[in-house]
Amino acid sequence: MSDAPRSEVITIGDELLLGRTVNGNAAFLGQRLAECGVPVRWSSCVTDDIEEIQAAISLAMNRADVVILSGGLGPTPDDLTRDAIAKLYDLPLIESPEQREHVARLFQNLGRELPVQSLNQTLVLDGTDRLHNPLGTAAGIHLKWKRRHLFAVPGVPPEMQRMFEEQIAPLLAREFGEAIYFAKTLRMAGIGESTLLQRLGDLDPLSRRVSLAYLPNQGLLDVRMTSAAKDAQEAEADIAFAEHYIRERTGESVYATGRDTLPQVIGDILVNRAQWLTTAESCTGGLIASLLTDTPGASRWFAQGLVAYANEVKQEVLGVSANTLETFGAVSEETVRQMAEGARTNAGADWAVSVSGIAGPDGGTDEKPIGTVWIGIACELRTVAQKIQVGSRSRELVKLRAAHNALFLLYRELVRG
């Protein structure tokens, strides 16, 4: 083992141990700490018990250069992280005017008095740095001890992530920054991990210099390229080579680089053209509209969407013909075409996306098993339809895969013009 700096992650909470929550925080910290040049060497999860937490911290601070604790910073009696650090390093709790003001303001924004139970959120550990939590009342903790760093961050993912990105990552970069890590993500859809690997073929030209991580998400696939080259210029060249190599083999599947989502990319195209989009959803039940409206500024290109769950609604509101529904059924090419065209006319929109499928657990047949989904796209020039077959594990997953595929087909058609 080299003497490169190493980190340890400790996540706290019975809900993790008992499997009620999958440990996404450990995965996030694992990725980001490696990118910051301090790869995780040990990771453990402990129960809400002060002695267990103290034992885990002691062990970690004896072997790792950087230790991150996540969870147990809230106001309730089973939040014990701060107490564990206080006991272990004999640090008193003191008032922090900044923290008190921050907590008071958060409650004020909610129109509520600061409850007695939250008063302990206004205290900080003497001898440590307070990490500001713009999203919540739980302050983070940074303790330097014998050239080692101990950080305590909240367990709520958005609070933890923001605190890490804005306060911890820059600090680690300053401290351990010799290793330049350069990363870029290619976002794809309509291609599976195994197909991608087949197309990439012999990875040798890449694998020497760039490591690839595949992050599939229900019909979407992110490919994260990381270079650990010695200087920024070399790293950028490595990544550019890898991106070219991958794009050559997967061209039309890439819809974005970096963090842009499919709805964001779709919205940007629509805004640039001053066009409007509408939705007509059966089996996705509003999920496509909801994904679209997760995008800030969606009101500039999305005015109206319909969930047409019952056949009567497809017929009466969208104008799908009774004959079509009888002859081909609600899950058919003909139905989604008429749904998309009807929705586009109803809303006076430039584009419409429609979906009809079998989400299960009932309703599947030999001919149309659960997971059969038809997608329709209508614009002024044409209407297209596509059938996909997704796994049938759960309604939620069928809906999500169907929605992602529908958004990707819409994106492809938008690009066609």
Place this chain on the structure above:
Amino acid sequence: MSDAPRSEVITIGDELLLGRTVNGNAAFLGQRLAECGVPVRWSSCVTDDIEEIQAAISLAMNRADVVILSGGLGPTPDDLTRDAIAKLYDLPLIESPEQREHVARLFQNLGRELPVQSLNQTLVLDGTDRLHNPLGTAAGIHLKWKRRHLFAVPGVPPEMQRMFEEQIAPLLAREFGEAIYFAKTLRMAGIGESTLLQRLGDLDPLSRRVSLAYLPNQGLLDVRMTSAAKDAQEAEADIAFAEHYIRERTGESVYATGRDTLPQVIGDILVNRAQWLTTAESCTGGLIASLLTDTPGASRWFAQGLVAYANEVKQEVLGVSANTLETFGAVSEETVRQMAEGARTNAGADWAVSVSGIAGPDGGTDEKPIGTVWIGIACELRTVAQKIQVGSRSRELVKLRAAHNALFLLYRELVRG
């Protein structure tokens, strides 16, 4: 801490430490071990290094009754779990005719010769029981040592899960079946964690016998009560007492026990009454409809939903008056009332829920900051409206909190009749 049996999970692999894979195996084992009466008390993740694996096993076998190692059983040089156990307990590797035949047959089914690299997969540890792996070449290991159990299972999720269900779970049930763990979840909404704690007051009457875990989720709050009493009758009495104590102090906030979701509870009420529901969503953008349609059989009580994002749609499709929109604005009591009433009439439904709010990041004002949300409910007898103020962390969170609150208000009104 009681002397109830406890387990430890050790997952092995750099892909977990570096966050390339989320640790779903730890979550699966956490759930299932708790259900088998051997709740997980420690969970750790270690790198593919034989000394680290040995250290983790030693520590675990000194404190847990059951230890499960997942990963590192494959044929490649970085699969070191079996070697670590062999060294630690001084067990020789021996030929196993059954395992050899199994591995040979797997390759035969693929039409391939048994490769030299996989020959080590035909060996087993002397003094241990071999756990059969019907899906792959990696045999599992079961070692009994000083009344403790050490299991090694593959890291590939389907192989691990099947081995656990078919071979480990029955064994644990036989061994630890005496300890009765009894748990029940109260599902609440419209109440925060700090308010709940305030209402519960002095927890002493509960905390001696029942442990409570609070699982907040954007406006929803699950309270899980767990008793580790010595027999089932005592455990059930403990839980009944705790439930009564909590319900007395939070009565109207509880919408379900166990696993039922708010949409399921709503759907059950509607089905029983043969009534229909419709939605008219502005800021939630289809999320409420999507949550409702996550419920199997939603088509029996949900036929149609509208996303009315633009003011024109509220006016033209739902019949909100221009005067209302001008005088009070889109985010107002008057608007959501008219939205709900219009949606109910349009869809010919018995119930309608409407939402209009400011999801951000733009559009907030001093009077109506980001996170201001109005909810309307209309039925034949009445229309009600409620204003809530949710945090402003992100659009997704504002939407989710607004949707949960809207569903809870709908539930309350359904119960009122």
